Amino acid sequence: MRSYSAPVWQMALKLGLIGGAVAALLALIGMVEVFNQRAIIGGVISMGQTFLGLAVLLSAYAAARRAGTQTRSTALLAGAVAGAAVGLVIGGLALLMAAWPDLRTILINASPTLLALLTFGQAAPVALAIWIVAGGLLGAATGALLLLTPAVRSAILAALGAVVLVGVLADLLRLITSAWGVIGQALRWMFAGRGLSVAGALVVAAVVVLIGVLRQRGLPKLQPAAGRRSPRQTLLSLAISLAILALLPPVLGTYMSEVLDQVGLYVLMGLGLNIVVGFAGLLDLGYVGFYAIGAYMMGLLTSPELGFFNLSWWAALPIVLAVTILSGVVLGIPVLKVRGDYLAIITLGFGEMIRYLALSNALDPYTGGPQGVQLIAKPTIGSFVFDDVTKLYYLLLAGCLLTGFIAIRLRDSRLGRAWMAMREDEDVAQAIGINLVSTKLLAFATGAAFAGLSGAIFAAKIGAAYPQSFHLLVSINVLALIIVGGMGSIPGVIVGALALVGLPELLREFAEFRLLVYGVVLVVMMLYRPEGLLPSEAARREMHEDENVTEESALAQPAEPAIQLERTAT
């Protein structure tokens, strides 16, 4: 064991330096500074500082984990070394920035604000010392976490995580709760500055720990054991979920309703693209085209500005859907024989083509060209007009429930099985009697219809359709949310939309880093959880094939190898 101590040192140092380098890089591209606008605990710790602290924490945790916990000192030592190394790099960056102010001409984000943030307002050498000592201490504390029992450890981590999460969203929570009248008044002490107050943070931590303790005792069973639900329980939980969903806009307020609307539009599209890509295995990168066709058709049919039809939203809807379905088939026919990468490229072209058509002057009388179409009709029921985000939420909710239901029924239908067979192997699908032509076209058509509905609601929401709303990025977003949620998984679409559309809306000031975070999230997902957050059955089994096999073969051949072993032994 003693002979390991040198490699442990090196390993911890290496991890620390890597962690520090990543943190320094993120600081230099401006992320830390932007994060710093929000506080976790007002006046005590900002989000930027938390971010850098997280670099220490993660590096130290990884180092301590690898060092092992056989002896207390190795874990502590490894954590401390890694933490100090992170501190060294960040403090070193501060030193560099202080010594060489011109750095800013090369790295524009090496601003005085960042310097002040990194040096705590001290002289740079002092700051370096502080960073190393603080990093070492925090690292050692992280190492110490590993020595605790798992229950205590997870309680501490959960409490810290919850404080950070609530702190990050504190601004928003304050906004939301302020609309709650008396309750909002009563909760005001929880917030300070742009974060939580100290008392608020303590309460959040205490609540999380308390819930953890209660759960471990097994007192209130929040969730009944999976697979043992009676139909009545399912119905009950469905009713409760619906009631909660229906209550969201009044409880959360306008801003959150807007965010939820955005999520809803993407859930609709996600459910549609999930049929094309997830069920049928047809990689479609031009999906935004159908969304655009839905919105523009709604404009063409209802906008008095264009003055063709002036239909009501509801009267136009069936026509809009019919046209998008038709466009799905029209796109489908030329790509019937095309597979994989080629399909992706051709559909990509299709999406861009639609956007250029919308932009072009040739179609100006129908699409409004670059100016777009205004005055698109809002849906009405009787005298009730869906004219703001809170009301449209209900329309979207109804749309999502309907399409979700359709998607589930389709998945379990004969057509769903044909899609699955086609996704797995087109040639074999044909050999077992599946009509590839109709199966493919139905996938494109259904997917297009869902996107058309989303586009029609989108048009009503903003009352207009502009070419720039239908950028390629929309397609990428929808595809990414499907991948993150889990290819082919219907609940995955909802989770993916919340994570990739909802969350960024809540963290608006970080919008410029959105694509960076996307990239990182996707890479990390592909490495550690390729099946997605809520994988479909088939994907989950495939990714965990090894476990599956051993379990099955153990069942299939009981005790046989053991007998052979005995024979060879005698």
Added chain:
Amino acid sequence: MAILELNDVHTYYGHIHALRGISLRVELGEIVTLIGGNGAGKSTTLNTISGLLRPRQGDIRLYSEDLRLLKPHEVVAKGVVQVPEGRRVFGRLTVTENLEMGAFTRQRGEVAAHMERVYALFPRLKERRRQLAGTLSGGEQQMLAMGRALMAQPKVLLLDEPSMGLAPVLVDSIFDTIRQLHGAGTTILLVEQNARMALQVADRGYVIQTGEVILHDTAANLRENESVQKAYLGVS
């Protein structure tokens, strides 16, 4: 009466004239084998029958009904089911799910009974019914591919080199299965490179060379035929 009959079938790949007037027939309950070297046109013949390729000339009849212009899924619906070359299974689905997929053209109510029949034929598959098909051994995958085709209750089963790349023990067991199917009255058109085994199970055989039938006879006679022995049975 012949259940399946090809008459002067010509198939092209672009300009390549791959089948140059193939005529053959398969009677009810028979095993007929097509033997021939690499690139002789055996797979092309099967793919032409199953509708994957369209012949430029000639006709293909199932009980005197014309198959020539039908799409592949329509040919399957008529009862001509092919087991493609290279034991293609749905790797991410379980054995049972693969079999269910095979019954795609059948009524749902019939599935369970047929599945039991297939499992009786391939007990090994039954042991592994919840295993992912992609993790089966090569021989097991071939059995599964055959079982999946049987789930469609074919009138004629088209087998494309079922023994390809399998260890000798497995080759034996695949041919045992073919014999059992024969015993149960299944009509089979069998393409094989392993002519020795094929001629042992078959009733009759056709020898194909560069897209033409150069010889056809009962399997017993072909086994005795000198040129067949030289070219395909490795007897010198």
